[in-house]
Amino acid sequence: MSMNSAESPVATTEKDTFRSLMREIFSGTDRDFTQGSIIAGLIILAVPMTFEMAMEGVFAIFDTFFVAKLGAEAVAVVGFTESVLALVYAVAVGLSIGATATVARRIGEKDHEEAARSAVHMIYLGLIVSVIMGLIGLIFAPDILRLLGAEEAVVTLGTPFMQIMFGTSLVIVFLFLLNAIFRGAGDAAIAMRVLIFANAINLVLDPLLIFGLLYFPEMGVTGAAVSTVIGRGAGVVYAAWALFFRDNGGRIEIRKRHWKLDLTLLWSLVRLSSVAVLQFLISTASWSGLVVILAAFGSVAMAGYQIGMRVIVFIILLAAGIANATATLVGQNLGAGQPERAERTVWIAGAINAVFLGFIGMFFVIFADPVVRIFTADPEILIHGKDCLRIIGYGYAFYGLGMVMESSFNGAGDTLTPTYLNLFIFWLFEIPLAYLLAHTFGWGPSGVFWAITVAFSVLAVVAAFLFRRGKWKTQTV
Numbered sequence: 001m002s003m004n005s006a007e008s009p010v011a012t013t014e015k016d017t018f019r020s021l022m023r024e025i026f027s028g029t030d031r032d033f034t035q036g037s038i039i040a041g042l043i044i045l046a047v048p049m050t051f052e053m054a055m056e057g058v059f060a061i062f063d064t065f066f067v068a069k070l071g072a073e074a075v076a077v078v079g080f081t082e083s084v085l086a087l088v089y090a091v092a093v094g095l096s097i098g099a100t101a102t103v104a105r106r107i108g109e110k111d112h113e114e115a116a117r118s119a120v121h122m123i124y125l126g127l128i129v130s131v132i133m134g135l136i137g138l139i140f141a142p143d144i145l146r147l148l149g150a151e152e153a154v155v156t157l158g159t160p161f162m163q164i165m166f167g168t169s170l171v172i173v174f175l176f177l178l179n180a181i182f183r184g185a186g187d188a189a190i191a192m193r194v195l196i197f198a199n200a201i202n203l204v205l206d207p208l209l210i211f212g213l214l215y216f217p218e219m220g221v222t223g224a225a226v227s228t229v230i231g232r233g234a235g236v237v238y239a240a241w242a243l244f245f246r247d248n249g250g251r252i253e254i255r256k257r258h259w260k261l262d263l264t265l266l267w268s269l270v271r272l273s274s275v276a277v278l279q280f281l282i283s284t285a286s287w288s289g290l291v292v293i294l295a296a297f298g299s300v301a302m303a304g305y306q307i308g309m310r311v312i313v314f315i316i317l318l319a320a321g322i323a324n325a326t327a328t329l330v331g332q333n334l335g336a337g338q339p340e341r342a343e344r345t346v347w348i349a350g351a352i353n354a355v356f357l358g359f360i361g362m363f364f365v366i367f368a369d370p371v372v373r374i375f376t377a378d379p380e381i382l383i384h385g386k387d388c389l390r391i392i393g394y395g396y397a398f399y400g401l402g403m404v405m406e407s408s409f410n411g412a413g414d415t416l417t418p419t420y421l422n423l424f425i426f427w428l429f430e431i432p433l434a435y436l437l438a439h440t441f442g443w444g445p446s447g448v449f450w451a452i453t454v455a456f457s458v459l460a461v462v463a464a465f466l467f468r469r470g471k472w473k474t475q476t477v
Helices: 018-027 038-070 072-108 112-147 152-167 169-184 188-211 221-244 263-295 299-335 339-373 379-393 396-411 416-440 445-469
Strands: none
Touching (some): 038 072, 072 263, 112 152, 112 263, 169 188, 169 221, 169 299, 263 299, 396 416, 416 445
16 A cells, blocks of 8 residues: 555655755744654754753763863762752653643644643643752752762762752753743754753853853852853743743744643643653662762762763763654654554654664774763773773663653653653662672672663663554553
């Protein structure tokens, strides 16, 4: 049976020229993503989402680059704090999943009023959880550092840094959440511009506040926290302006009438998002478990791990752009009653992502030394950083496939399946394996790195198997 051009994943129209695609990528689009070429839709959404995710990763890259000049203890401060902030990111990403899934589904149904109302109620949830997390960070920062096994010198140096970063959880949550609303509506270009704007401010302020250049105070590692919060805060203001006051071409526009509280809608979003939050809490808390295992090997091993992971996470965030684009397309196509088109989208995106990350992984295997030397010349830190980058690089192709698979479940509103996967694979498999390899078998920090590679590879295979069963197609949001 033949496919018509509207159904074909490779179909193109007169609009799909290189110039028109570039215009839609960077300026925004009014395209209906439930029709036409799947590949063109992926490109239009994935490219700005990739830039957006890259810009999110650049926050940590900038901080690590400048803070590395202050020594191993300062880098360890960033590492410990980021391992805890991963929990904040988990909540932010979980809320974002709820926002993207519901907004995308309503957009697919062509119900823009309900899309706006759903977005508003996600904002209500974001306010509540971010205030709670901020208070926890302000009060318990030193206790959290000690719990993670930080040396006392690192606790003293890192408490102000963690209080600022954790205490301002609101800017992290809303930077993710507001951009997720735009992504669900198919307006990925504005989300990209928000992150570019935020990072430009952070890049300028980082060296000024860390080293006390020009007329700015020398704040050391604390300056990295201040500049990051200011940059993210500026991005939130920009995103809020675009969502509440700008004419978004009819995709999603929040106006006064949408702010009326609907407890039924709020509760349905709480149920959806709470599972998504749990999903990412399980996943990201496992990184804290790995940090505790690594902490036994001292600040030098932690610093090497921190540098290696900054590079790894940055690249994974690039691939997350393709995964996020897939989630949007799955949600919108299910809303339009086209589950088979949604499934084709996932397999195409999964293949692209696996090839993309596979090539980058091989690059890191071969060129780990010069990459890590960008951040440090300390020979001991260099050894651990290279091992981290090289060993985890072997599993990059699997990461690419697994990310798309998990995002496809989330985009469909099936947040339970990835939650179970994360619980079993990261907590019941990865962490015990990391401890056994690092301590029982005497592999040291390398054992932790190998456990990460094996766990993510297993996750990709199991997720692909579950996706083929197709239960996600009947999920309601």
